[in-house]
Amino acid sequence: MNAQHDSWHFSRPALADAYLQGFQLGLVSARGLFARRRMGKTEFLKHDLLPAASKAGYVAAYTNLWDDADHPGQALASAMWLALEPKGISKLWESLNTPIKKMKAGGKLPMGAEASLELDLAEKEKLSIPAIQAALQAADKSKKKLLLVIDEAQVLAAPAHKNLAHSLRAGLDIRKESIKVLFAGSSEAALREMFSKTSAPFYNWAPVEPFPLLGREFVEAMVEQVQRLARQPLSLAEATGAFEALKETPEFFRWYIERYLLNQELGAKNALETTLLRVHNDTAHVKTWKELTRADRAVLLLAAKGVQDLYGAAALKQLKVILDLQEVTATLPRTSLRRLTGQKLQLLARIDHGTYRFEDQEFQLWVSARSTVD
Ligand SMILES: Nc1ncnc2c1ncn2[C@@H]1O[C@H](COP(=O)(O)OP(=O)(O)OP(=O)(O)O)[C@@H](O)[C@H]1O
Ligand SMILES: [Mg+2]
Known part of the structure; x- marks a missing residue:
């Protein structure tokens, strides 16, 4: 986290507390939350919820399954190990990996180098199930409760990850008292399906709720921050209008603020126009990139x-x-x-x-x- 990030981050301590309270009271041990893309889920989870959880005495683990959607097991295992026993992580993969190395040394893998790398990751993915089980056992030994935050959790709903999902649920099911889980995602439908389909591994496991969105207070905080830096103050009315025009999307609003600060002489209207154009282009670029x-x-x-x-x-x-x-x-x-x-x-x-x-x-x-x- 750099200093710049700090000064622009709008903290949401009350929201973090509300989530922790819910767990504390024992009403739920898992929750699912969703909001459209770029609305501030990840920022909240990483910069508000995790620190608040650590302060409240949890071991807090975070993983974003989109970082490598083909290998969610490794992401989960690594995140849990990193939070529980940061020093043990490389040793863990090393020991779980030994069987593959032996196979290779025995010359049983006649494929090219690229294929064998793929195989490494695929094998490692299978090994992630025992790695997660081992992490859960390590959590049992810890005096602290574990908060496991799974961002873009809908990845787990893919048929390819069914075994992993089943095993994770089984492991978490018997530890509801000591392990709390927060699932987050940008697709409401995918997230709901994960918890509502009777055949799904996480059936009925977590209530799915909308993530409270950023609004007026966020805009006010950003405007105040601008006043500290700008020669030309930005009016709250102007900023509020821009926030609406940008579909109340925090990421786009930050682009707008940045644009305003860098070109103050051009004024707020110009900043909004350029930002709208950038949003338009960005949507098209993302689509091209994805294809x-x-x-x-x-x-x-x-x-x-x-x-x-x-x-x-x-x-x-x-x-x-x-x-x-x-x-x-x-x-x-x-x-x-x-x-x-x-x-x-x-x-x-x-x-x-x-x-x-x-x-x-x-x-x-x-x-x-x-x-x-x-
Ligand atoms: N609390 C906040 N304070 C300041 N800026 C924020 C805040 N929340 C979000 N933003 C801005 O919005 C951007 C997008 O937020 P974030 O990545 O958290 O969205 P997301 O909901 O996780 O989206 P995605 O589904 O695409 O991952 C951030 O990079 C930041 O610029
Ligand atoms: Mg995110």
Whole structure:
């Protein structure tokens, strides 16, 4: 957390307390909360709820299953271990991993390096079930209660993760007294389904409620913060109007404030207009990005950052790192660039051998602001 983040974060201590109170009173041991994207769930969970829980004497574990939606088990196991026994985590994977290493040493895996890396993650995912069980047992030994916060929890509802979900529920079911769980997600439907389908692993396990949204007080706090920094104060009425125009979305409102501060001479109306445009573009960019393969995204990342020779050794090395592969040949950028320049996408245009430019500069800026292919 940097200082800048601190000064702009609008704390919600009462809301954090309300959640903890609910657990404390023993009324519920698990809750599900949902709100649209960019409404402040993650920010609240990480920066308000977790610190409040720690202060109240919980061991607090947080994981966002979207960070690696294919491997939620590893994310859960790691988060729990990190909170319970930060020193034990690498040793844990090491010991659980031994059987795979032995198999490899015995030459039973005749695939290429890329395939075996995939296999590592897949194997590790299977091992995450015993790893979670071990973490639950470690929690039993702790004097403190555990608060487990699972952000983007709907990932667990995917059929591929059924075993994991069943095992997690079984482990949590017998520990309702000592382990409290908060499920959060941006899809109300997906979250509800997780808890309401009789066949689902978490059937009837947690009430699902809307996450209380940020409103007037948030806008006031941001305006006050602007007054501290700006030569030209921002009127509350103007800011309130902008918040409404931006569909009361905290993330967009922060863009607006930033825009205002950086271009005060252009005024509040201009800040809102540019922000609305940015929101519009962003929605389109997210959609485009989602439809691309990871390899295509990685190539775009390099192109956006101005890499000149996308087939060169340096570029291949970077692709290897970004995509977490053991080997990358020029075939990868070649195949991607064919798609990215093709009729259907038309995202890049070829300038020279290995050198490409973006068709849309706005999109280039958007891509270059990203650091991963997720
Ligand atoms: N309490 C807050 N104080 C200041 N800014 C906030 C606050 N909550 C949210 N924001 C702004 O909104 C942005 C989005 O918030 P956040 O990532 O928490 O949303 P989310 O609901 O988790 O969205 P998603 O479903 O996309 O993950 C933050 O990066 C921040 O700029
Ligand atoms: Mg979030």
